[in-house]
Amino acid sequence: MNADEVELQKFAALAHRWWDPNSEFKPLHDINPLRLDWIDRQAGLAGKKVLDVGCGGGILAEAMAERGAEVMGIDLAEKALKVARLHLLESGRRVAYRLISAEALAEEMPAAFDVVTCMEMLEHVPDPASTVHACARLVKPGGAVFFSTINRNPKSYLFAIIGAEYVLGLLPRGTHDYAKFLKPSELSRFCREAGLTVMEIIGMSYNPFTRVYSLGSDTDVNYLLQARREA
Numbered sequence: 731m732n733a734d735e736v737e738l739q740k741f742a743a744l745a746h747r748w749w750d751p752n753s754e755f756k757p758l759h760d761i762n763p764l765r766l767d768w769i770d771r772q773a774g775l776a777g778k779k780v781l782d783v784g785c786g787g788g789i790l791a792e793a794m795a796e797r798g799a800e801v802m803g804i805d806l807a808e809k810a811l812k813v814a815r816l817h818l819l820e821s822g823r824r825v826a827y828r829l830i831s832a833e834a835l836a837e838e839m840p841a842a843f844d845v846v847t848c849m850e851m852l853e854h855v856p857d858p859a860s861t862v863h864a865c866a867r868l869v870k871p872g873g874a875v876f877f878s879t880i881n882r883n884p885k886s887y888l889f890a891i892i893g894a895e896y897v898l899g900l901l902p903r904g905t906h907d908y909a910k911f912l913k914p915s916e917l918s919r920f921c922r923e924a925g926l927t928v929m930e931i932i933g934m935s936y937n938p939f940t941r942v943y944s945l946g947s948d949t950d951v952n953y954l955l956q957a958r959r960e961a
Protein backbone atom coordinates (compact mmCIF):
# COMPACT_ATOMS: atom_id res chain seq x y z
CA MET A 731 0.00 0.00 0.00
CA ASN A 732 1.33 3.44 -0.94
CA ALA A 733 0.85 4.97 2.52
CA ASP A 734 3.01 5.93 5.46
CA GLU A 735 1.37 4.89 8.74
CA VAL A 736 3.28 7.54 10.73
CA GLU A 737 2.01 10.27 8.38
CA LEU A 738 -1.57 9.03 8.63
CA GLN A 739 -1.28 8.93 12.43
CA LYS A 740 -0.18 12.58 12.50
CA PHE A 741 -3.38 13.62 10.74
CA ALA A 742 -5.57 11.23 12.72
CA ALA A 743 -4.24 12.57 16.03
CA LEU A 744 -5.23 16.14 15.14
CA ALA A 745 -8.43 15.28 13.27
CA HIS A 746 -10.82 16.60 15.95
CA ARG A 747 -9.42 20.09 15.30
CA TRP A 748 -9.79 19.95 11.51
CA TRP A 749 -12.62 22.45 11.27
CA ASP A 750 -11.22 24.86 13.85
CA PRO A 751 -9.95 27.71 11.66
CA ASN A 752 -7.42 28.68 14.35
CA SER A 753 -5.94 25.21 14.79
CA GLU A 754 -3.03 23.41 13.14
CA PHE A 755 -5.26 23.36 10.06
CA LYS A 756 -5.45 27.17 9.82
CA PRO A 757 -3.20 27.24 6.73
CA LEU A 758 -5.61 24.88 4.89
CA HIS A 759 -8.57 27.09 5.85
CA ASP A 760 -6.67 30.20 4.75
CA ILE A 761 -5.65 28.84 1.34
CA ASN A 762 -8.98 27.19 0.62
CA PRO A 763 -10.78 30.12 -1.07
CA LEU A 764 -7.76 30.74 -3.32
CA ARG A 765 -7.40 27.17 -4.54
CA LEU A 766 -11.16 26.67 -4.78
CA ASP A 767 -11.59 29.74 -7.01
CA TRP A 768 -8.66 28.68 -9.18
CA ILE A 769 -9.94 25.12 -9.64
CA ASP A 770 -13.46 26.40 -10.32
CA ARG A 771 -12.17 28.91 -12.88
CA GLN A 772 -10.07 26.29 -14.65
CA ALA A 773 -12.50 23.37 -14.57
CA GLY A 774 -16.00 24.78 -13.90
CA LEU A 775 -17.11 22.74 -10.90
CA ALA A 776 -20.91 23.04 -11.16
CA GLY A 777 -22.45 19.74 -12.25
CA LYS A 778 -19.08 17.93 -12.43
CA LYS A 779 -18.21 14.59 -10.83
CA VAL A 780 -15.22 15.40 -8.65
CA LEU A 781 -12.88 13.19 -6.62
CA ASP A 782 -10.79 14.72 -3.82
CA VAL A 783 -7.82 12.44 -3.03
CA GLY A 784 -6.41 12.81 0.51
CA CYS A 785 -9.44 14.89 1.46
CA GLY A 786 -8.77 14.85 5.22
CA GLY A 787 -11.56 16.56 7.15
CA GLY A 788 -13.14 17.79 3.92
CA ILE A 789 -12.30 21.50 3.75
CA LEU A 790 -11.89 21.51 -0.04
CA ALA A 791 -14.35 18.68 -0.71
CA GLU A 792 -17.20 20.54 1.00
CA ALA A 793 -16.33 23.82 -0.69
CA MET A 794 -16.43 22.14 -4.11
CA ALA A 795 -19.80 20.58 -3.25
CA GLU A 796 -21.03 24.05 -2.32
CA ARG A 797 -20.08 25.15 -5.86
CA GLY A 798 -22.42 22.52 -7.29
CA ALA A 799 -20.08 19.57 -7.86
CA GLU A 800 -20.95 15.96 -7.00
CA VAL A 801 -17.99 15.21 -4.75
CA MET A 802 -16.39 12.02 -3.44
CA GLY A 803 -13.57 12.39 -0.90
CA ILE A 804 -11.09 9.62 -0.12
CA ASP A 805 -8.42 9.36 2.58
CA LEU A 806 -6.66 6.65 4.58
CA ALA A 807 -6.89 8.42 7.96
CA GLU A 808 -10.09 6.99 9.38
CA LYS A 809 -10.44 9.66 12.08
CA ALA A 810 -10.18 12.45 9.54
CA LEU A 811 -13.00 10.86 7.55
CA LYS A 812 -15.08 10.51 10.72
CA VAL A 813 -14.69 14.24 11.33
CA ALA A 814 -15.49 14.95 7.66
CA ARG A 815 -18.72 12.93 7.89
CA LEU A 816 -19.72 14.58 11.15
CA HIS A 817 -19.16 18.02 9.69
CA LEU A 818 -21.66 17.28 6.92
CA LEU A 819 -24.33 17.11 9.62
CA GLU A 820 -23.50 20.69 10.56
CA SER A 821 -23.02 22.09 7.08
CA GLY A 822 -25.85 20.23 5.35
CA ARG A 823 -23.63 19.69 2.31
CA ARG A 824 -23.31 16.40 0.44
CA VAL A 825 -19.99 14.61 -0.01
CA ALA A 826 -19.47 10.84 -0.29
CA TYR A 827 -16.49 9.91 1.87
CA ARG A 828 -14.62 6.61 1.56
CA LEU A 829 -11.64 5.03 3.32
CA ILE A 830 -9.71 3.80 0.28
CA SER A 831 -6.44 4.53 -1.49
CA ALA A 832 -6.36 6.28 -4.86
CA GLU A 833 -4.72 3.18 -6.34
CA ALA A 834 -7.52 0.87 -5.12
CA LEU A 835 -10.27 3.26 -6.25
CA ALA A 836 -8.63 3.48 -9.69
CA GLU A 837 -9.08 -0.29 -10.01
CA GLU A 838 -12.72 -0.01 -8.99
CA MET A 839 -13.75 3.18 -10.80
CA PRO A 840 -11.42 3.90 -13.74
CA ALA A 841 -12.18 7.06 -15.74
CA ALA A 842 -15.15 7.89 -13.50
CA PHE A 843 -14.49 11.55 -12.65
CA ASP A 844 -14.52 14.80 -14.62
CA VAL A 845 -12.13 16.40 -12.15
CA VAL A 846 -9.65 14.93 -9.65
CA THR A 847 -8.03 17.08 -6.96
CA CYS A 848 -5.10 15.95 -4.81
CA MET A 849 -3.98 18.84 -2.65
CA GLU A 850 -1.21 18.99 -0.06
CA MET A 851 -1.02 15.20 -0.05
CA LEU A 852 1.79 14.06 -2.40
CA GLU A 853 4.44 15.19 0.12
CA HIS A 854 3.01 12.74 2.65
CA VAL A 855 3.10 9.51 0.61
CA PRO A 856 6.04 7.13 0.03
CA ASP A 857 5.48 6.90 -3.75
CA PRO A 858 3.97 10.10 -5.16
CA ALA A 859 4.35 8.87 -8.75
CA SER A 860 1.97 6.02 -7.94
CA THR A 861 -0.61 8.49 -6.59
CA VAL A 862 -0.26 10.65 -9.72
CA HIS A 863 -0.72 7.54 -11.85
CA ALA A 864 -3.86 6.57 -9.93
CA CYS A 865 -5.29 10.10 -10.30
CA ALA A 866 -4.68 9.87 -14.07
CA ARG A 867 -6.58 6.57 -14.21
CA LEU A 868 -9.47 7.96 -12.16
CA VAL A 869 -10.14 10.98 -14.37
CA LYS A 870 -12.07 10.69 -17.62
CA PRO A 871 -10.22 11.29 -20.90
CA GLY A 872 -10.22 15.05 -21.40
CA GLY A 873 -10.76 15.64 -17.68
CA ALA A 874 -8.69 17.79 -15.33
CA VAL A 875 -6.40 16.80 -12.48
CA PHE A 876 -5.15 19.30 -9.91
CA PHE A 877 -2.22 18.80 -7.55
CA SER A 878 -0.65 21.07 -4.97
CA THR A 879 2.53 20.39 -3.08
CA ILE A 880 5.83 21.94 -1.94
CA ASN A 881 8.92 22.58 -4.06
CA ARG A 882 12.31 21.24 -2.93
CA ASN A 883 15.13 23.82 -2.72
CA PRO A 884 16.91 25.85 0.00
CA LYS A 885 14.20 28.54 -0.03
CA SER A 886 11.39 26.02 0.47
CA TYR A 887 13.35 24.44 3.36
CA LEU A 888 13.69 27.87 4.93
CA PHE A 889 10.07 28.95 4.40
CA ALA A 890 8.06 25.70 4.61
CA ILE A 891 9.99 24.04 7.44
CA ILE A 892 12.07 26.55 9.40
CA GLY A 893 9.65 29.46 8.88
CA ALA A 894 6.27 27.70 9.06
CA GLU A 895 7.11 25.07 11.71
CA TYR A 896 9.78 26.73 13.89
CA VAL A 897 9.55 30.52 13.58
CA LEU A 898 5.91 31.33 12.84
CA GLY A 899 4.43 28.16 14.34
CA LEU A 900 1.88 27.90 11.52
CA LEU A 901 2.26 24.11 11.48
CA PRO A 902 3.27 21.57 14.15
CA ARG A 903 6.99 20.69 14.08
CA GLY A 904 7.60 17.58 12.00
CA THR A 905 4.61 18.17 9.71
CA HIS A 906 6.83 18.10 6.65
CA ASP A 907 9.84 16.07 5.60
CA TYR A 908 12.09 18.03 3.24
CA ALA A 909 13.10 14.89 1.35
CA LYS A 910 9.49 14.36 0.29
CA PHE A 911 9.09 17.78 -1.30
CA LEU A 912 8.69 17.64 -5.09
CA LYS A 913 10.14 19.92 -7.70
CA PRO A 914 7.64 21.06 -10.36
CA SER A 915 9.85 19.31 -12.94
CA GLU A 916 9.52 16.03 -11.04
CA LEU A 917 5.76 16.34 -10.66
CA SER A 918 5.50 17.25 -14.35
CA ARG A 919 7.47 14.12 -15.24
CA PHE A 920 5.18 11.95 -13.11
CA CYS A 921 2.23 13.51 -14.94
CA ARG A 922 3.69 12.88 -18.39
CA GLU A 923 4.54 9.28 -17.47
CA ALA A 924 0.91 8.82 -16.36
CA GLY A 925 -0.54 10.16 -19.63
CA LEU A 926 -1.34 13.64 -18.31
CA THR A 927 -0.46 16.88 -20.08
CA VAL A 928 0.58 19.70 -17.77
CA MET A 929 -1.55 22.77 -18.54
CA GLU A 930 -0.48 25.26 -15.90
CA ILE A 931 1.68 25.61 -12.82
CA ILE A 932 1.14 28.54 -10.43
CA GLY A 933 2.76 29.52 -7.19
CA MET A 934 1.16 30.19 -3.82
CA SER A 935 2.99 32.53 -1.47
CA TYR A 936 2.55 33.53 2.15
CA ASN A 937 3.39 37.03 3.31
CA PRO A 938 4.36 36.70 6.99
CA PHE A 939 3.84 40.42 7.61
CA THR A 940 0.30 40.72 6.24
CA ARG A 941 -0.40 37.00 6.94
CA VAL A 942 -2.07 36.77 3.56
CA TYR A 943 -1.69 34.02 0.96
CA SER A 944 -1.79 34.82 -2.74
CA LEU A 945 -1.46 33.05 -6.07
CA GLY A 946 1.21 34.21 -8.50
CA SER A 947 4.25 33.29 -10.51
CA ASP A 948 6.52 32.38 -7.57
CA THR A 949 6.61 28.57 -7.46
CA ASP A 950 9.68 28.42 -5.18
CA VAL A 951 7.76 27.11 -2.16
CA ASN A 952 4.09 26.13 -2.56
CA TYR A 953 2.65 25.54 -6.01
CA LEU A 954 -0.41 24.14 -7.78
CA LEU A 955 -0.38 22.20 -11.02
CA GLN A 956 -3.23 21.57 -13.44
CA ALA A 957 -3.03 18.66 -15.87
CA ARG A 958 -5.34 17.19 -18.47
CA ARG A 959 -5.80 13.54 -19.33
CA GLU A 960 -5.39 13.07 -23.02
CA ALA A 961 -8.59 11.97 -24.76
Ligand SMILES: C[S@@+](CC[C@H](N)C(=O)[O-])C[C@H]1O[C@@H](n2cnc3c(N)ncnc32)[C@H](O)[C@@H]1O
Nearest residue numbers: 732733741784785786805806807849850851854
Ligand atom coordinates in the same frame (compact mmCIF):
# COMPACT_ATOMS: atom_id res chain seq x y z
C1 LIG B 1 -2.15 18.13 4.67
S1 LIG B 1 -3.56 17.10 4.63
C2 LIG B 1 -4.43 17.82 3.25
C3 LIG B 1 -5.92 17.60 3.30
C4 LIG B 1 -6.69 18.15 2.11
N1 LIG B 1 -6.24 17.57 0.87
C5 LIG B 1 -6.57 19.64 2.03
O1 LIG B 1 -5.70 20.13 1.29
O2 LIG B 1 -7.34 20.34 2.69
C6 LIG B 1 -2.95 15.59 3.94
C7 LIG B 1 -3.99 14.49 3.87
O3 LIG B 1 -3.47 13.41 3.10
C8 LIG B 1 -3.91 12.22 3.73
N2 LIG B 1 -3.05 11.11 3.31
C9 LIG B 1 -1.76 10.90 3.60
N3 LIG B 1 -1.33 9.76 3.00
C10 LIG B 1 -2.39 9.28 2.30
C11 LIG B 1 -2.57 8.17 1.45
N4 LIG B 1 -1.58 7.33 1.20
N5 LIG B 1 -3.78 7.98 0.90
C12 LIG B 1 -4.79 8.85 1.13
N6 LIG B 1 -4.68 9.94 1.91
C13 LIG B 1 -3.48 10.14 2.49
C14 LIG B 1 -3.82 12.51 5.21
O4 LIG B 1 -4.57 11.61 5.98
C15 LIG B 1 -4.38 13.93 5.24
O5 LIG B 1 -5.76 13.92 5.36
